[in-house]
Every structure is written in C-alpha cells, then in structure tokens.
Amino acid sequence: MNYKNQILQKIDSNTEVVGIIGLGYVGLPLAVNFAEAGVKVIGFDKSEAKVKKINSGENYIKDIRDAVLRKVVDSVTLEATTDFTKMKECDALIICVPTPLDKFRKPDMSYIEASCVAIGQNMKPGTFISLESTTYPTTTEDLMLPIIEKESGLIHDKDFWLAYSPERVDPGNKTFHTKNTPKVLGAMSDDGLKIGKALYNNAIDNIYTVSSPRVAEMVKILENTYRLVNISLINELALLAGKMDINIWEVIDAAATKPFGFQPFYPGPGIGGHCIPLDPFYLEHIAKRFDFDLSMIHTAGHINMRMPHYMYIKISTALNRLKKSVNGSYILFLGVAYKPNIDDERESPALEIIDLVIHKGGNVNYNDPHISSVNTNNGNKLQSIELNEQNLNNADCVVLTTNHDAFDVEFIKKHSGLIVDLRNMVKESSDTVYKL
Amino acid sequence: MNYKNQILQKIDSNTEVVGIIGLGYVGLPLAVNFAEAGVKVIGFDKSEAKVKKINSGENYIKDIRDAVLRKVVDSVTLEATTDFTKMKECDALIICVPTPLDKFRKPDMSYIEASCVAIGQNMKPGTFISLESTTYPTTTEDLMLPIIEKESGLIHDKDFWLAYSPERVDPGNKTFHTKNTPKVLGAMSDDGLKIGKALYNNAIDNIYTVSSPRVAEMVKILENTYRLVNISLINELALLAGKMDINIWEVIDAAATKPFGFQPFYPGPGIGGHCIPLDPFYLEHIAKRFDFDLSMIHTAGHINMRMPHYMYIKISTALNRLKKSVNGSYILFLGVAYKPNIDDERESPALEIIDLVIHKGGNVNYNDPHISSVNTNNGNKLQSIELNEQNLNNADCVVLTTNHDAFDVEFIKKHSGLIVDLRNMVKESSDTVYKL
Numbered sequence: 070m071n072y073k074n075q076i077l078q079k080i081d082s083n084t085e086v087v088g089i090i091g092l093g094y095v096g097l098p099l100a101v102n103f104a105e106a107g108v109k110v111i112g113f114d115k116s117e118a119k120v121k122k123i124n125s126g127e128n129y130i131k132d133i134r135d136a137v138l139r140k141v142v143d144s145v146t147l148e149a150t151t152d153f154t155k156m157k158e159c160d161a162l163i164i165c166v167p168t169p170l171d172k173f174r175k176p177d178m179s180y181i182e183a184s185c186v187a188i189g190q191n192m193k194p195g196t197f198i199s200l201e202s203t204t205y206p207t208t209t210e211d212l213m214l215p216i217i218e219k220e221s222g223l224i225h226d227k228d229f230w231l232a233y234s235p236e237r238v239d240p241g242n243k244t245f246h247t248k249n250t251p252k253v254l255g256a257m258s259d260d261g262l263k264i265g266k267a268l269y270n271n272a273i274d275n276i277y278t279v280s281s282p283r284v285a286e287m288v289k290i291l292e293n294t295y296r297l298v299n300i301s302l303i304n305e306l307a308l309l310a311g312k313m314d315i316n317i318w319e320v321i322d323a324a325a326t327k328p329f330g331f332q333p334f335y336p337g338p339g340i341g342g343h344c345i346p347l348d349p350f351y352l353e354h355i356a357k358r359f360d361f362d363l364s365m366i367h368t369a370g371h372i373n374m375r376m377p378h379y380m381y382i383k384i385s386t387a388l389n390r391l392k393k394s395v396n397g398s399y400i401l402f403l404g405v406a407y408k409p410n411i412d413d414e415r416e417s418p419a420l421e422i423i424d425l426v427i428h429k430g431g432n433v434n435y436n437d438p439h440i441s442s443v444n445t446n447n448g449n450k451l452q453s454i455e456l457n458e459q460n461l462n463n464a465d466c467v468v469l470t471t472n473h474d475a476f477d478v479e480f481i482k483k484h485s486g487l488i489v490d491l492r493n494m495v496k497e498s499s500d501t502v503y504k505l
Numbered sequence: 506m507n508y509k510n511q512i513l514q515k516i517d518s519n520t521e522v523v524g525i526i527g528l529g530y531v532g533l534p535l536a537v538n539f540a541e542a543g544v545k546v547i548g549f550d551k552s553e554a555k556v557k558k559i560n561s562g563e564n565y566i567k568d569i570r571d572a573v574l575r576k577v578v579d580s581v582t583l584e585a586t587t588d589f590t591k592m593k594e595c596d597a598l599i600i601c602v603p604t605p606l607d608k609f610r611k612p613d614m615s616y617i618e619a620s621c622v623a624i625g626q627n628m629k630p631g632t633f634i635s636l637e638s639t640t641y642p643t644t645t646e647d648l649m650l651p652i653i654e655k656e657s658g659l660i661h662d663k664d665f666w667l668a669y670s671p672e673r674v675d676p677g678n679k680t681f682h683t684k685n686t687p688k689v690l691g692a693m694s695d696d697g698l699k700i701g702k703a704l705y706n707n708a709i710d711n712i713y714t715v716s717s718p719r720v721a722e723m724v725k726i727l728e729n730t731y732r733l734v735n736i737s738l739i740n741e742l743a744l745l746a747g748k749m750d751i752n753i754w755e756v757i758d759a760a761a762t763k764p765f766g767f768q769p770f771y772p773g774p775g776i777g778g779h780c781i782p783l784d785p786f787y788l789e790h791i792a793k794r795f796d797f798d799l800s801m802i803h804t805a806g807h808i809n810m811r812m813p814h815y816m817y818i819k820i821s822t823a824l825n826r827l828k829k830s831v832n833g834s835y836i837l838f839l840g841v842a843y844k845p846n847i848d849d850e851r852e853s854p855a856l857e858i859i860d861l862v863i864h865k866g867g868n869v870n871y872n873d874p875h876i877s878s879v880n881t882n883n884g885n886k887l888q889s890i891e892l893n894e895q896n897l898n899n900a901d902c903v904v905l906t907t908n909h910d911a912f913d914v915e916f917i918k919k920h921s922g923l924i925v926d927l928r929n930m931v932k933e934s935s936d937t938v939y940k941l
Contacts, residue, residue: 206749237763244765251762277762279755287751288759291742292767295735295760302734302801306727309788312795313642315723319715323724324731326687326713327673329680331728332768352745359748365738368804 072195072228073260076160080267083107087268088159090184092119092149094413095201095236096165097130098247102272104141111159112149123149131412132240156191161199161268164188165236168202169347176205176351178212185213189220194228197264199254200282201236203289203348205355209233209282210257230261233282234269235289240342241411251275255285293348294366299334300345301369304376307336307505316504318493336505338470338491339376339418341407346373346416377421380468380491380505384426387489387503388466396430401464403456403481404471404492405437412439419470420445434460438475458484469494508631508664509696512596516703519543523704524595526620528555528585530849531637531672532601533566533574534683538708540577547595548585549623559585567848568676592627597635597704600624601672604638605783612641612787614648621649625656630664633700635690636718637672639725639784641791645669645718646693666697669718670705671725676778677847687711691721729784730802735770736781737805740812743772743941752940754929772941774906774927775812775854777843782809782852813857816904816927816941820862823925823939824902832866837900839892839917840907840928841873848875855906856881870896874911894920905930 079085085108089100092114104110114120122129126139141147156162166180181202188198198217200209214231223229234254239245252273256262266276279285303321310317317336325333340346349366356363385395407417414420414437423433424447435443436456444450454460456476461467461484469481472492482488482495482502491505498504515521521544525536528550540546550556558565562575577583592598602616617638624634634653636645650667659665670690675681688709692698702712715721739757746753753772761769776782785802792799821831843853850856850873859869860883871879872892880886890896892912897903897920905917908928918924918931918938927941934940 206751239765242765250764253759253762275762277759279759280752283749283751284755284759287742287746287749287753287756291756291760292763294738294742295767298734298738298801299731302730305799305801306723306730306788309792309795309797309799310723312797313719313723313791315642315719316716317723319720320723320727323689323713323715323720324727326689326711327728328686329675329678331731355749356745359745361745361748363741363745364804364808365734365741365801368800372800 073264075195076197076264077267079160080264080271083271085109085160085268085271086111086158088113088156088162090114090162090164090187091166091180091202092116092123093165093167094130094132094240095238096163097123098133098238099163099165099201099236099272100147101133101138101141102247104146105137106272107146108271110141110147111155112147113151113153113156114149115151117151120149120151123147132238132246153187154191156188157193159192159196161197162188162192164198164200164202166202167343168204168351169343170350174350176354178204178208181208181213182216185216186220189217192221192229194223197230197232197261197268199232199234199265201234203235203293203344203351204286205351206283206286206290207355208286214257226258226260230256230258230264231282232256232261232265233285234265235285237289237292240413241408247273249274251277253277253279253285253288255279255282257282287352290348290352293345294352296334296345297340297349297373298365298369299332300337300340301372303334304336304339305372308379311505316498318504335493337376337418338380338422338505340373341415341417341419342413343415377418377425380418380422381425381429383491383503383505384422384466384468384489387487391465391487393465394430395426397432398465399432399434399463400426401460401467402433402435402470403437403467403476404469404473405435405440405443406471406473409472410439410474414440414443422468422470423451424449434464436460437471438473456481461485509700511631512633512700513703515596516700516707519707521545521596521704521707522547522594524549524592524598526550526598526600526623527602527616527638528552528559529601529603530566530568530676531674532599533559534569534674535599535601535637535672535708536583537569537574537577538683540583541573542708543582544707546577546583547591548583549587549589549592550585551587553587556585556587559583568674568682589623590627592624593629595628595632597633598624598628600634600636600638602638603779604640604787605779606786610786612790614640614644617644617649618652621652622656625653628657628665630659633666633668633697633704635668635670635701637670639671639729639780639787640722641787642719642722642726643791644722650693662694662696666692666694666700667718668692668697668701669721670701671721673725673728676849677844683709685710687713689713689715689721689724691715691718693718723788726784726788729781730788732770732781733776733785733809734801734805735768736773736776737808739770740772740775741808744815747941752934754940771929773812773854774816774858774941776809777851777853777855778849779851813854813861816854816858817861817865819927819939819941820858820902820904820925821865823923827901827923829901830866831862833868834901835868835870835899836862837896837903838869838871838906839873839903839912840905840909841871841876841879842907842909845908846875846910850876850879858904858906859887860885870900872896873907874909892917897921
C-alpha cells in the first residue's frame with residue numbers, strides 16, 4: 070500500500086498520530102481538539118516548563134477548560150514532549166510556532182525554519198505537514214519546502230505532503246473557538262489537499278479548501294490587515310474628532326445603525342496582541358521583493374505606532390488642566406491586557422504608554438485582574454496593585470487602558486480625581502473625565 | 506400658540522406641508538415617501554425639465570415605482586415647482602442638493618449656500634429646516650445658520666429650527682430604501698430635535714437621534730470613508746496579488762468564511778458614484794482647518810485616483826501578449842455604470858479608462874443595457890452599441906467594467922478573442938482572460 074492510502078486509512082479510522090509543534094494559544098487548543106476527538110496527539114515544545122505542566126494536566130491557556138485538558142492527558146490521548154525525535158511516531162505534523170517581528174519590524178522566520186529542520190531530520194516517510202503560523206505568501210512553497218526536502222532527502226508529493234492552514238484563534242471569543250471556526254486549507258498538491266482536509270475534519274467542523282498555500286497565506290493576512298487598517302482609520306478619526314468637539318463613540322454607534330455596508334470599529338490606545346499589529350508587516354515585507362509599496366498598510370502602521378505617544382499627550386494635557394506635570398505625578402493604569410477579559414499583555418499599548426510616562430518622570434502603578442505582574446519593553450517591572458478607594462484616591466490621574474468587564478466603572482469614577490478614558494468606559498462626559 | 510406647538514400639532518395630524526429642495530435620487534424618493542404617508546409635499550428644483558416631468562407623473566429615478574409617483578402626483582399630494590417663493594407655504598424644508606467636489610477636488614458648497622439664501626428670503630416664521638446633503642462636520646452650525654439668520658432676520662430656536670439628517674440612499678438596493686433605513690438626526694436645539702424626529706417619523710420608520718448636527722455630519726462621512734478605505738485597501742492588495750500569482754477573488758471568498766471580525770470588499774477599476782469617492786475629501790478639507798492631516802483618507806484617495814491608470818496598463822499588457830498596441834486596436838467596454846444594475850455613470854471609472862484608451866489611440870465602443878449614451882470628462886461622446894456576436898468578434902479586447910446581471914458571461918466569453926475582466930465575471934482562468 071502506498072503512503073497516501075496508508076495515511077488516509079488511518080485518518081478514516083481515527084488511528085493516525087498527530088504531532089503539534091508549539092504548544093501556545095494556537096497549538097494547545099488544537100491538540101486538545103484532536104485528542105478530544107479520540108486522535109492520539111503528541112505535543113512538541115522546547116519549553117520544559119510547558120511540557121511538564123501539560124503532562125501533569127495543568128492548563129495555562131484560558132480558552133481551554135481545565136477539566137478537558139486533564140481528561141485527554143489522563144486518558145493518554147495527549148502527551149507533551151521536548152524530544153523532537155518522537156516526530157517519527159507521527160503521521161501528521163502541524164506547526165503552530167510564533168512568527169514575531171524583530172526589533173526592526175522585519176519577519177523573524179527562525180521558529181518556522183527550526184521546525185522545518187527538526188521535521189526534515191526526524192519525520193518518517195508518508196507524513197503530512199501543515200503550517201498554521203501566520204506568515205507572508207510564498208513561505209510554505211519557497212521557504213519551507215526546500216529545507217524539508219534537503220534535511221529529509223525525501224520528495225514532496227511522493228514521500229510527504231506540505232500544506233498551509235492559518236489558525237483563526239480569537240482569544241476570549243465565547244462563540245467561536247477552534248472547533249467551530251471554518252478552517253482555510255491550501256496544499257501544494259491534490260493529494261496533500263485531500264489528506265489535509267480529511268485530517269483536519271477529525272477535529273474541526275468545516276474545512277474550506279483553496280487552490281494553493283499562497284492563497285491560504287494571503288487569506289490570513291487579509292483578515293488581519295482589514296482589522297489593522299480599520300482600527301487605524303478610526304483611531305485617526307478619533308484624534309480629529311477630539312479637536313472638533315465631536316464624540317467619536319457617539320458617531321460610531323450612530324453609523325452602526327446603517328443596516329448594510331458598515332462594520333463598526335472602535336478607537337483605543339493602539340493595537341495589541343500577536344496578530345493584528347504584526348501580520349500586515351509580513352505582507353509589506355514580501356511585497357518589497359515584488360517591487361511593490363503597500364501604502365495602506367504603511368499608513369495604518371504609522372498611525373498605530375504613534376498611538377501610545379498620542380495617549381501620553383492626552384494624559385499630560387489632562388494633568389496640565391490641574392496645573393500638574395507628568396513628572397512627579399502618580400498615574401494609575403487600569404488594565405494592561407491588549408483586549409478585554411484576557412490575560413495576555415503581548416504588544417499591549419498600555420505597556421508602551423507606561424514606559425513613556427515613567428521615562429518622563431511619572432510614578433506608575435497598575436491594576437489588572439488578569440495579569441499580576443508585567444515587564445515592559447524598557448525593562449520596567451511592575452506588580453498589579455489592589456483596585457481600592459485609597460489607591461484610586463492617591464493617583465493624580467487614573468488611566469482606563471483596558472475595558473475588562475471586571476472593572477466597576479461607578480466605583481472607579483467615584484474615587485478618582487481625574488480620569489483619562491481611552492475605552493469609552495465612562496459614558497457621561499464630565500470635567501474630570503478626558504475621553505479619547 | 507407658539508411656533509413650536511403649532512408645527513408639532515400639524516405634524517401630529519399629518520397636516521404639515523413639507524418642502525423638499527432638490528429632486529434628485531435623494532430628494533424625489535423622500536418626497537414620494539412623505540406624499541405616500543399622506544403629507545402634502547412641494548418639491549423645489551431649478552430644473553424646469555425635472556419639475557415638468559414630475560408634475561406629469563413621469564418618473565426619472567429608478568428606485569421609485571412609476572405607479573407610486575403617478576398616484577401621489579394625481580392626488581396632488583406631491584407637486585413640483587421652480588418657484589422658490591412657495592417656500593413660505595411650507596412648515597418644513599428639507600435640503601437634498603448636490604455637494605460635489607470642484608475640479609481641484611475641493612468641496613463645492615454653492616448649492617447649499619444658494620438653498621440657504623432662498624430659504625432665508627422666502628420661509629415663514631416657525632419653519633423646521635433640515636439638510637440631508639453629505640458635507641463636512643460644522644456645515645450646519647457654522648455655514649448654514651449665519652446665512653439663514655442674515656437673510657431672514659429670524660432667530661434660531663425661536664423663529665425656526667435647524668437640523669442635519671444624512672441621506673443613506675443606496676441606489677439599486679432591493680432590501681433597504683428610504684423608508685426602512687434608520688435615519689440619523691442631529692439638531693441645534695432640543696426643540697429642533699423633537700420637531701425633526703416627529704416630522705421624519707411621518708415618512709420613515711426609525712429615527713436615531715444624536716447630540717448635534719456635527720455628530721450627524723460625521724456619521725455619514727464615517728460610513729463612506731469606511732467604504733473608500735476598504736475598497737482602496739483591497740484594490741491595492743489586488744494589484745500586489747496579480748504580481749504574486751495569487752487570485753485575490755479566491756482570497757476574499759475564503760476570508761469571508763471567517764464568522765467574525767471580517768467584512769468582504771471586492772476590487773474593481775476604481776470607485777464611482779456621487780458619495781464614496783467624494784465624501785471623505787469633505788472631511789479631509791475641514792481637517793486642515795484643525796491643523797490635521799488625514800493620512801488614511803489621503804492614501805486611499807491616492808490609490809483610487811490611480812486605479813483607472815492601472816486598468817489602462819492591464820488592457821495594454823493584455824494586448825501586448827498578442828503583439829498588439831492600444832494605438833489602433835478596437836476596445837469594447839461592457840458597462841459604464843459605476844455599479845451593477847443601475848443607470849448612473851457619475852464618477853464612473855469606466856469613463857476615465859475610456860478617456861485614457863482614446864487618448865492613446867484606441868478605438869472605443871461600449872455597451873451598457875442601462876445607459877444609452879455617455880459624455881466623458883475629456884469630451885468624448887459615445888453611444889451604446891449592440892452586444893452581439895459581431896461586435897464582440899470585431900473587438901481586439903473586450904473589457905468587463907461593470908458586472909450588470911444583464912450580461913451573459915458565457916455568450917461574451919464565447920465570442921470574444923481577448924477579455925480583460927475587472928469584475929471577476931469570468932470565474933475560470935484561461936489564456937484569453939486577464940483578471941484584475
């Protein structure tokens with residue numbers, strides 16, 4: 070029997086072994102999904118700590134229910150390891166590693182490259198390989214394929230199959246999670262597409278196939294570029310509206326009554342997280358190789374990069390009305406997560422504003438019910454302090470940076486002398502509340 | 506009884522007289538809506554031809570059913586006139602005049618100003634005035650109010666009321682029309698808001714009130730800026746995708762399977778019509794007075810302005826493969842309307858591409874089932890020719906510029922030697938079809 074029929078038969082009988090490389094907020098939920106469906110999963114990660122946690126049934130991803138993780142670990146459907154030679158036990162390998170930007174905002178492909186080297190050196194013939202990390206179009210075909218073929222000595226579409234299927238994880242989303250979010254899949258060959266669709270269907274409800282990996286790569290970038298551009302647009306309009314004595318939040322709510330052709334986006338202190346502020350710049354990077362300048366992404370990126378600075382100016386302006394300077398004032402930030410009700414402060418604009426305020430001599434504290442301590446880019450280490458009457462009272466300025474549901478806005482308003490509200494949490498306007 | 510109670514009583518008993526100034530695609534449907542609700546309407550327009558047509562029950566707006574117009578004219582609920590002194594017979598005056606850009610892309614406020622002069626000179630005390638034309642925030646308060654007060658000698662909020670309520674007409678929309686599209690309303694005083702809401706409710710199902718005219722002005726601009734920016738973004742990505750051998754239409758369809766946080770926009774030869782290519786530049790104009798540069802609108806506008814040129818290059822490149830030049834070739838354009846199934850070619854990118862092709866020596870014909878003749882910006886006059894086998898055969902290149910439902914794509918494909926498809930009308934790719 071050839072490799073193709075072998076893997077298809079295993080998938081058909083749920084007896085395939087799936088290796089998931091990278092056990093973060095994408096890989097671990099996917100691993101749990103496969104394991105819940107009765108598929109044997111081996112999770113690979115370089116972090117001993119993560120692997121140990123998983124193998125003892127300890128959950129570190131908010132969107133996974135603790136009990137579910139414990140169940141699949143206890144039943145040995147899911148095990149984690151740092152031993153990459155175990156890749157040869159897998160019929161399919163799914164890569165869920167980070168694709169960050171480096172300090173000069175260029176794509177850092179080292180995690181994908183390292184995964185491809187490990188796969189090439191360890192996989193058995195007949196393996197299906199899929200990349201889920203967000204990256205620029207052509208990555209699967211032009212970057213991954215040569216590495217895997219070189220390291221393995223195997224031949225694509227005969228000895229293994231390569232595909233791209235972007236993750237669409239939206240942390241904190243109560244309605245859509247890995248299983249019920251339609252999944253886009255593009256493979257480098259017809260057989261690869263067939264195998265990939267069958268495999269993913271064991272764990273995910275709907276698979277939407279496209280004609281190539283580069284189309285699938287572009288899909289994910291389009292989704293997040295759409296969000297970057299629209300958030301940047303509304304942030305720019307919010308700054309203008311402030312000057313024109315127009316409440317931008319009221320404008321957005323009214324525009325949202327249009328029953329066609331409009332989707333509301335809301336301003337904020339800048340875009341955070343690991344996707345929207347990064348993904349479009351992967352496309353901008355590859356576009357240069359095609360002599361192409363993506364002016365919309367460039368402009369949106371510029372606005373987003375400047376937002377923390379504008380927010381610093383808002384704080385400074387608010388204090389100025391009370392004849393206070395940032396230098397020497399006590400500033401309390403409420404919320405450092407990049408969006409509400411999650412425990413993730415990666416790329417959070419709150420941290421950038423905190424760095425700016427500290428740099429200018431402000432005394433900063435913060436409270437976040439979901440994040441007990443943070444390290445900022447500038448190396449400032451802070452611990453979340455209690456959100457109580459005294460701490461609010463002590464602050465010269467309270468800055469609302471994340472609209473966590475846990476925040477009691479009435480309580481905050483009652484005990485704060487001056488509020489800078491970057492999230493429209495205080496609905497009524499007042500002399501002591503400055504809104505974005 | 507004071508003016509306020511007078512007008513409210515009339516509105517309550519449907520006995521108010523409403524004057525509509527400007528009987529185009531916004532004013533006439535609104536007039537018909539009020540008249541259908543049993544409210545007496547006087548339509549004002551400078552055009553003798555339009556007034557004559559209406560008074561003889563002849564309809565010239567596609568979204569209005571002919572029978573409905575005839576009915577309200579026959580029952581004398583609606584009459585049209587060029588005599589602006591009849592404004593004194595009206596209890597309410599609603600302005601629906603054009604707000605174009607001049608040749609240097611600056612707002613042309615002359616129609617609004619002329620309307621305000623006419624109103625000031627002719628209205629009776631106790632009149633409610635509302636502007637529906639799209640314009641930059643502050644127009645109602647800072648431009649209109651001074652003119653009306655000066656010309657009338659009357660005092661706002663005592664002798665008359667001024668409000669802004671943006672039209673949301675979407676020509677060709679089969680689901681949402683004037684009556685069932687929620688209407689945003691902002692007035693300069695509480696009494697004005699109360700009167701305006703009661704008045705519009707006689708003709709329109711849902712009125713959504715906001716705190717000021719400038720908020721309402723910004724709402725409309727936000728709605729259309731959102732569309733300009735997103736269409737420009739997808740147009741720019743489409744140009745890049747073409748270079749990267751990625752079918753952008755396939756990408757958009759796949760991205761649209763994301764069940765949250767995404768709204769699909771489709772590329773095209775540029776944005777046409779009387780709203781989306783114009784409205785954002787009203788905001789850009791006023792922003793300068795606040796020392797503010799709207800970089801997103803600027804960038805989007807730049808892309809949109811360049812699209813016809815890029816489309817010309819597509820045509821030239823397609824012909825080049827057949828060793829033909831634009832100069833001397835026969836080019837047949839299918840569709841000159843700016844969007845499908847409507848009879849409006851205002852600001853249509855098709856006309857700009859036609860001008861470019863003619864300028865470079867191409868022999869241009871066009872067919873549009875909804876538009877029998879056109880005059881381009883460069884002064885070229887063309888008549889729609891028949892869409893038949895011979896005319897398709899005769900063309901060196903057939904350009905699909907508008908995706909009218911009436912076009913039989915199979916027939917066009919069968920009889921055309923070379924197609925440049927700017928609207929994804931031909932789904933399969935082929936050597937003789939060039940897609941945007």
